[in-house]
Amino acid sequence: MVGSAIVRTLEKRGYSNLLLRTRDELDLSNQASVQAFFETEKPDYVFLAAAKVGGILANDTYPAEFIYENLGIQTNVIHSAHLAGVQKLLFLGSTCIYPKMAPQPLKEEYLLTGPLEPTNEWYAVAKIAGIKLCQAYRRQYGCDFISAMPTNLYGPGDDFDPETSHVAPGIMRKMHTATIEGKTEVELWGTGRPRREFLHVDDLAEACCFLMDNYSAESPINVGTGKDLSIRELAETLQEITEFSGDLAFDETMPDGTPRKLVDTTRINQLGWKARIPLREGLEQTYRWYVERCTNAVSAK
Ligand code: GDP
Numbered sequence: 001m002v003g004s005a006i007v008r009t010l011e012k013r014g015y016s017n018l019l020l021r022t023r024d025e026l027d028l029s030n031q032a033s034v035q036a037f038f039e040t041e042k043p044d045y046v047f048l049a050a051a052k053v054g055g056i057l058a059n060d061t062y063p064a065e066f067i068y069e070n071l072g073i074q075t076n077v078i079h080s081a082h083l084a085g086v087q088k089l090l091f092l093g094s095t096c097i098y099p100k101m102a103p104q105p106l107k108e109e110y111l112l113t114g115p116l117e118p119t120n121e122w123y124a125v126a127k128i129a130g131i132k133l134c135q136a137y138r139r140q141y142g143c144d145f146i147s148a149m150p151t152n153l154y155g156p157g158d159d160f161d162p163e164t165s166h167v168a169p170g171i172m173r174k175m176h177t178a179t180i181e182g183k184t185e186v187e188l189w190g191t192g193r194p195r196r197e198f199l200h201v202d203d204l205a206e207a208c209c210f211l212m213d214n215y216s217a218e219s220p221i222n223v224g225t226g227k228d229l230s231i232r233e234l235a236e237t238l239q240e241i242t243e244f245s246g247d248l249a250f251d252e253t254m255p256d257g258t259p260r261k262l263v264d265t266t267r268i269n270q271l272g273w274k275a276r277i278p279l280r281e282g283l284e285q286t287y288r289w290y291v292e293r294c295t296n297a298v299s300a301k
């Protein structure tokens with residue numbers, strides 16, 4: 001989702017010399033393959049968006065995969081980028097790196113000031129290691145490696161599988177399916193009270209290009225909208241968008257995760273960047289993308 005959005009943004013800006021590899025062409029968890037790629041291609045700029053990602057249930061169910069794959073991918077890419085003399089690298093983290101009970105909004109300096117949220121600590125520890133890798137290579141070798149911390153993302157290209165997805169695409173699909181099947185209720189997880197901030201992936205892609213041009217420092221930098229809402233409010237908005245007329249049933253045996261994740265975007269705003277896509281508009285566009293894709297998949301069968 002993120003890599004494709006960055007490619008769309010770079011192409012819109014006129015870059016035609018992008019070095020792209022699919023997962024099948026280059027396994028980023030394979031150190032030798034990654035090193036060979038960097039030695040041969042010698043990229044100037046690297047956007048490190050590749051990661052093993054998932055929603056609250058996937059993170060909680062597959063802790064080993066989340067920590068192992070992310071540590072591997074980022075270590076291989078960052079070290080190879082250093083050896084190949086890459087001019088600048090942007091590493092993408094996540095706001096789950098901040099302590100579970102950190103004050104809100106989350107400022108960049110809250111990193112490593114308290115315990116993490118247990119459902120995604122494996123992913124968070126890997127992402128914190130990624131930030132530290134960038135900082136260490138900057139200090140010891142003078143590499144211009146920076147880290148951006150996006151808030152919860154959504155948009156075209158997302159994972160819509162209700163078992164592994166994040167909340168917005170998960171609920172979209174549940175409501176879409178329930179409407180088709182004539183169900184009167186959709187099951188959601190937790191209490192509906194946690195608050196989350198959502199950023200459209202095209203806004204993130206713009207921010208990544210902006211940071212490549214305008215940011216060079218050791219501290220990670222937050223990327224978000226500065227606005228949050230409760231999961232219940234998100235679900236009610238999605239009910240309107242998907243036209244699902246049934247009820248919301250919250251399964252409180254499922255985890256809530258962090259009570260609130262709202263980032264302080266002062267730093268990136270002061271540099272001159274702001275998110276543009278309003279949540280409602282972004283969710284509507286994402287739902288249209290999902291429905292078109294479903295319809296095409298069905299007619300191709
Ligand atoms: P998180 O931000 O790392 O907690 O990741 P998620 O996007 O997976 O979950 C955000 C919040 O939405 C959590 O409080 C979940 O319990 C809640 N939630 C409610 N229904 C769903 C659902 O159907 N899927 C997911 N992934 N989360 C849900």
